[in-house]
Amino acid sequence: MKIIQHLAVLTCAAAAIAAAQQPAKPSRLLLTSPPQLVDCAPVMQSPCMSAAVTPGDAEGKPAPVTLPAASQLAGAFTLQSASGEAKPFYASAGSGPDAGQHTNVVLMLVDISGSMNQPMSGGSTRFQSLKSAIAQFLAGMQEGSDRVAIVPFESHNVVSTIRSAVFTTHRADVLAQLNALPAPGPKNNTALYQAVFSGVDSMKGELASLQHEGATLAELQPHLIVMTDGKNEVAPGDDPQLLNGDLGLQQAVAQVQTSNLDTIGIGFGDKNDIDAGALQKLTKRFFYAADANQLLAALHVSRSAVSHSIQITWPLSEANRVALMGRDQIWTPSMQLEDGSVLTGDPLRLIVPATNAPAYDRAASPQELEALIATHPPANSGWSSVLVHLLLYLGASAILLILWFWVPRLIWGEQYSSSVPDRSRRWSSDRSGVTSASGVQVRSTSNLPAGFTPELESASPLQRSAAQTTQVLPRSEASRTRLTFDQN
Numbered sequence: 476m477k478i479i480q481h482l483a484v485l486t487c488a489a490a491a492i493a494a495a496q497q498p499a500k501p502s503r504l505l506l507t508s509p510p511q512l513v514d515c516a517p518v519m520q521s522p523c524m525s526a527a528v529t530p531g532d533a534e535g536k537p538a539p540v541t542l543p544a545a546s547q548l549a550g551a552f553t554l555q556s557a558s559g560e561a562k563p564f565y566a567s568a569g570s571g572p573d574a575g576q577h578t579n580v581v582l583m584l585v586d587i588s589g590s591m592n593q594p595m596s597g598g599s600t601r602f603q604s605l606k607s608a609i610a611q612f613l614a615g616m617q618e619g620s621d622r623v624a625i626v627p628f629e630s631h632n633v634v635s636t637i638r639s640a641v642f643t644t645h646r647a648d649v650l651a652q653l654n655a656l657p658a659p660g661p662k663n664n665t666a667l668y669q670a671v672f673s674g675v676d677s678m679k680g681e682l683a684s685l686q687h688e689g690a691t692l693a694e695l696q697p698h699l700i701v702m703t704d705g706k707n708e709v710a711p712g713d714d715p716q717l718l719n720g721d722l723g724l725q726q727a728v729a730q731v732q733t734s735n736l737d738t739i740g741i742g743f744g745d746k747n748d749i750d751a752g753a754l755q756k757l758t759k760r761f762f763y764a765a766d767a768n769q770l771l772a773a774l775h776v777s778r779s780a781v782s783h784s785i786q787i788t789w790p791l792s793e794a795n796r797v798a799l800m801g802r803d804q805i806w807t808p809s810m811q812l813e814d815g816s817v818l819t820g821d822p823l824r825l826i827v828p829a830t831n832a833p834a835y836d837r838a839a840s841p842q843e844l845e846a847l848i849a850t851h852p853p854a855n856s857g858w859s860s861v862l863v864h865l866l867l868y869l870g871a872s873a874i875l876l877i878l879w880f881w882v883p884r885l886i887w888g889e890q891y892s893s894s895v896p897d898r899s900r901r902w903s904s905d906r907s908g909v910t911s912a913s914g915v916q917v918r919s920t921s922n923l924p925a926g927f928t929p930e931l932e933s934a935s936p937l938q939r940s941a942a943q944t945t946q947v948l949p950r951s952e953a954s955r956t957r958l959t960f961d962q963n
Contacts, residue, residue, distance in 0.1 A: 510806075511525045580622045589661045590665075
């Protein structure tokens, strides 16, 4: 009887593993990297937008599909917004003969709380069974390509331990990290919320480092795997300011949702001790494993978390970045498969500042520029381009001439007034005794009043004698100078 029961249990376990490994049918598009604003200059002055998606099933889990040829991949996508429809000029699922093979970036968070010391069937503890399953999973690691890090967490030194995770591409180094995991301590609690929150930060840092080295998001498959046998527990004596309670759960969930990372939760051990509700909120996919075999099956499923991460780039209708100000870009992607079915994803939203022009997230790659030239050749070419530049040159020249000749006369008018002829002389008369129309008599030298007759040039100037003195009157009188002649 016991033999039959054992066979039934093994059969159920095998069926569960087979069901877990069976690929699901795709029904929608899932976002694998957030939208970005792309600078497509010098080919196009209008900004472009880019995002990465992957086919998934109805439950939000990635599902494998057969993609069209690389040259036809962009034509399978359509993007719809309130302003109209757009077709991507570039789409790529990676390079190489198998476009689905990308670099897996995996961060494993292993619970080492005191409850992980509880024994399981077979005589090993939960912690020992978990290490055994992870070691078997690492046997399929792509040496030199996949980047894996394993870090423990409990309720002490949580943030510093997770943020110091070391990602390596060598299986031996990852196994060394696995074997170096400290044994669960009896006073260790489970800072689950803080572990997930800090794990997302660590993954972001690693992805940013890889992009700095030249990798693109379309070539990377990030997976954050959290393995625990309990629920979030924080007590006095643990790290201060650990996320806890409903508010801590909300903060951790918001961190996961805004990151767009593939987070996987695995509850290991007794189902009654596991907070499945919290793990389902904290992760995009949740698995329950009662033993090491089911845990290994869950890890294998998580390996192919993204069957095809497809990067698509399309042009926006706005003429420049300034025109985007205050106008969030919301586009709904759809993809037509070879069998005629259409997969539609959630709207891709790019939040734009309301008071200034948005900054570009990145510049278009050479491959994107080549595809843009092939599908959207420059509209202004030939004589039209020459005419536009000529008009701009003439307009600039006219402005310079105005500034050169008119502005100085406007500012320093007195210096330029001497060059203007005296208009009054044109209407004057040399005739004596002529009165102008205004009633002002114009006189010549022949009819000057008495005492105003000019001296002849030949006459000698008036000489001053030594007897003549200059007297200065006191201030009480009018201030003037008088010449006094000696009457003698």
